[in-house]
Amino acid sequence: MTATSKSNATKSDTNSGIALYQRIRNDIEGRILSGEWPPGHRVPFEHELMDSYSCSRMTVNKVLSGLAATGLVERRRRAGSFVSRPKVHSAVLQIPDLKAEVENRGERYGYKLLDQQKRAALRVDKVRLGVDLRTPVLALRCRHDAANEPFALEDRLLNLKAVPDALQQDFSTLPPSTWLVDHVPWTEAEHRISACNADKPLAAVLKVDEGTACLVVERRTWRNGEPITAVRLVHPGPLYDLMARFTPSS
Amino acid sequence: MTATSKSNATKSDTNSGIALYQRIRNDIEGRILSGEWPPGHRVPFEHELMDSYSCSRMTVNKVLSGLAATGLVERRRRAGSFVSRPKVHSAVLQIPDLKAEVENRGERYGYKLLDQQKRAALRVDKVRLGVDLRTPVLALRCRHDAANEPFALEDRLLNLKAVPDALQQDFSTLPPSTWLVDHVPWTEAEHRISACNADKPLAAVLKVDEGTACLVVERRTWRNGEPITAVRLVHPGPLYDLMARFTPSS
DNA sequence: GTTCTCAATTTGTCTATACATATTAGGACA
DNA sequence: TGTCCTAATATGTATAGACAAATTGAGAAC
Incomplete structure (x- = not known):
């Protein structure tokens, strides 16, 4: 189904100059930082993001791994990714x-x-x-x-x-x-x-x-x-x- | 040549418990932080690292992109990746x-x-x-x-x-x-x-x-x-x- | 000698797939 | 009812290949 729905989704599909990876990241970061997704909220699964953005899993994985590296989300196998609740104000x-x-x-x-x-x-x-x-x-x-x-x-x-x-x-x-x-x-x-x-x-x-x-x-x-x-x-x-x-x- | 030399390099090839990605990253970070590769030094190209570690380009790319994200190296197309010279002590x-x-x-x-x-x-x-x-x-x-x-x-x-x-x-x-x-x-x-x-x-x-x-x-x-x-x-x-x-x- | 163009090189991004690993929900069984 | 096992699920890691974009070097044209 993914194959048919995405058809020939090359990189420049709905490309507004910035990388798809960056667009997805900005979207998710925006929702977290705006408070729309509060701490503890479950971020969509990788396969859900694949569908919404019509891209491969590696792309959304890069986004979520990156967010996990900076501490904005925490990932747990089988459970999903969750907006982390900041324990300390770090600067x-x-x-x-x-x-x-x-x-x-x-x-x-x-x-x-x-x-x-x-x-x-x-x-x-x-x-x-x-x-x-x-x-x-x-x-x-x-x-x-x-x-x-x-x-x-x-x-x-x-x-x-x-x-x-x-x-x-x-x-x-x-x-x-x-x-x-x-x-x-x-x-x-x-x-x-x-x-x-x-x-x-x-x-x-x-x-x-x-x-x-x-x-x-x-x-x-x-x-x-x-x-x-x-x-x-x-x-x-x-x-x-x-x-x-x-x-x-x- | 890469295909023959790496043979069936599955993930557990010479795996000592930690991910290959982490091993490569530790190696490079070690050389930078020890001073062996001083600021301005050129980090090996992605294809060179592919050969030394017998892995795919995506793997070394993830390492170098990660190091670039934390600011330890700077990357320039066609030129290569270079150890960055820290401007301030940041903590x-x-x-x-x-x-x-x-x-x-x-x-x-x-x-x-x-x-x-x-x-x-x-x-x-x-x-x-x-x-x-x-x-x-x-x-x-x-x-x-x-x-x-x-x-x-x-x-x-x-x-x-x-x-x-x-x-x-x-x-x-x-x-x-x-x-x-x-x-x-x-x-x-x-x-x-x-x-x-x-x-x-x-x-x-x-x-x-x-x-x-x-x-x-x-x-x-x-x-x-x-x-x-x-x-x-x-x-x-x-x-x-x-x-x-x-x-x-x- | 200078400028222009083109091709080679390196990184940037993405795909489709594969198998490993941790975790959990739910069923089998005592 | 409680415990163990299994299967499903989501992430973790890795591969091989593809094309795009930026930059540079070398040769061609002037």
């Missing part, structure tokens, strides 16, 4: 290079290396970075400025065993984050975001009053389980906003 | 329901509605939520507790034009975020994360000293451009960590 957190971020705001970016120290890992480094004691590490402290005002204090620890090239770099002019983004791939990252009151030394570096609320972003990255770097960025609170934007259709 | 930010989050830490969750007010949108509501003046809105203030200690102050604005059902809900027992997650789909969200010093009233509600650094998470959600809700969550700084984890293989 894509964009953590750009600080230089790019500052310039994106249309402000002048400044950078100053405050301290650089190569050492064998101490106990605190072991805890922070997750490397063995005495592994060579590079500790960096630097300040990022926006419009000639302190914008962030960066406190970074680099695992030289994983990234020996870091020793050849001149971090007095090149921010370590910029170099890392371009040269060191990672497979896993963890972020912690919290708030703290500026103590006296921190307040001095950031040129704010003691006790000012600051936003703290800590990031650790690994490559296949091996620690790469741990960084702590402290921003004067009122100046800084982390922004995350999410569109599920991505 | 998946999990923003769970507070109740789930507290219970996930093994602490007792408590909730108290402090104030509820239905009103026609004022000018401040217009700015915060993006609705027209005099649109009906619901303003909620509530406190979330963890282990009998204040954990977050929630200050929420709901667009009743988009979510009229909210009026039927009893938010004195059901936290609005829990109800929204289950009943109201959204298509776009924006998050701002910052730090502030607790002023006197805030310090009183959260039972901390005046001036304590607090973490502020502001979220606005839309459905197809129509504002749904704007919420501001203030957490006593030392108590709260936002956690984001990222594995590109997702």
